[in-house]
Amino acid sequence: MATxxxxxxxxxxDLQPGNTLSLNASSTIMQTGLTTGLELxxxxxxxxxxxxxxxxxxxxxxxxxxxxxxxxxxNATDDTFYIKVGIHETVIGNLGAGDWMWMxxxxxxxxxxxxxxxxxxxxxxxxxxxxFKSTNTLPAST
Amino acid sequence: MATxxxxxxxxxxVMTYPVTINKSMSMMKFQSCHGLEETSxxxxxxxxxxxxxxxxxxxxxxxxxxxKVYMRNTSSDKAHFFxxxxxxxxxxxxxxxxxxxxxxxxxxxxxxxxADVNITVAASSTDPVVLEYMVFGE
Numbered sequence: 001m002a003t004x005x006x007x008x009x010x011x012x013x014d015l016q017p018g019n020t021l022s023l024n025a026s027s028t029i030m031q032t033g034l035t036t037g038l039e040l041x042x043x044x045x046x047x048x049x050x051x052x053x054x055x056x057x058x059x060x061x062x063x064x065x066x067x068x069x070x071x072x073x074x075n076a077t078d079d080t081f082y083i084k085v086g087i088h089e090t091v092i093g094n095l096g097a098g099d100w101m102w103m104x105x106x107x108x109x110x111x112x113x114x115x116x117x118x119x120x121x122x123x124x125x126x127x128x129x130x131x132f133k134s135t136n137t138l139p140a141s142t
Numbered sequence: 143m144a145t146x147x148x149x150x151x152x153x154x155x156v157m158t159y160p161v162t163i164n165k166s167m168s169m170m171k172f173q174s175c176h177g178l179e180e181t182s183x184x185x186x187x188x189x190x191x192x193x194x195x196x197x198x199x200x201x202x203x204x205x206x207x208x209x210k211v212y213m214r215n216t217s218s219d220k221a222h223f224f225x226x227x228x229x230x231x232x233x234x235x236x237x238x239x240x241x242x243x244x245x246x247x248x249x250x251x252x253x254x255x256x257a258d259v260n261i262t263v264a265a266s267s268t269d270p271v272v273l274e275y276m277v278f279g280e
Contacts, residue, residue: 004154004161008252010212012146015181015278019179020145023184023276025214025250034220034246041156067244071152073165080173085254090240093254095206099148102167103253104226104243105257112241130163132156 004029004132005074006069006102030112032066043130048083050124054117060107062135068107070114075098075126081127084117094119105131144177146278148210148252150259172208182277189265189273192229196260203257207280211255213263214271219249224263224273226251235242247271273280 010023029038042058062068074083076097083095088111095101105114116126145168153162169178188196201205203209223246245251245263254262255277267272 001155015144106243
């Protein structure tokens with residue numbers, strides 16, 4: 001069984017005056033069946049160019065309503081470059097330069113694709129990603 | 143200007159070679175090199191129903207500014223999970239395009255948040271489960 005562990009540390013000494021922030025969490029991510037680790041992984045790097053529309057980073061081709069995890073990092077160094085991240089028509093948030101995200105994705109239905117879009121107009125943004133999946137169905141050949 | 147740092151470490155043996163991800167980021171204002179200065183504070187909420195509940199209200203923050211949401215299901219039982227969704231008030235259904243995903247016992251997430259719609263959660267059972275969450279904003 002594959003074992004994938006994700007750990008986060010969030011800290012700040014001055015966000016809450018007089019109260020140092022230190023959050024730590026760690027989780028071993030599992031398939032929806034809960035006893036088996038995720039055994040499928042897509043990962044890669046790319047350059048995202050703004051062409052006035054969002055692009056699907058991944059289609060929801062696995063079994064609906066399952067446990068899947070998404071890592072995306074915006075590797076831009078220009079503070080004004082950001083990646084708009086969404087699921088189908090819902091924008092989750094804007095991933096700024098140097099930012100990463102770690103998000104569950106249950107592939108709620110067949111159109112719950114994972115979208116990314118470079119902003120502002122005309123920019124090209126280097127990014128990297130990894131998607132740990134419970135299931136996957138390869139597209140039919142043409 | 144506040145400095146808030148978040149560090150991610152992922153390790154996996156899903157491949158035949160080790161997969162590791164190590165990244166650190168400073169949480170910045172939108173299109174800026176200045177750090178986020180506001181927070182909801184760390185909140186914990188105990189759920190004993192499966193009804194969807196708004197945990198982050200969009201009007202606490204501004205959709206044209208940067209925000210991030212940290213959440214953790216504090217349960218030690220993987221069977222107990224929350225659906226997390228971007229929705230004004232409705233249930234975070236299992237098959238709904240606005241549903242982001244499942245947060246099983248012990249799972250955590252850190253995502254950017256466009257504050258145009260509330261964030262709701264719905265527990266998977268009536269067994270008591272505690273959600274820990276915090277929003278960082280401009």
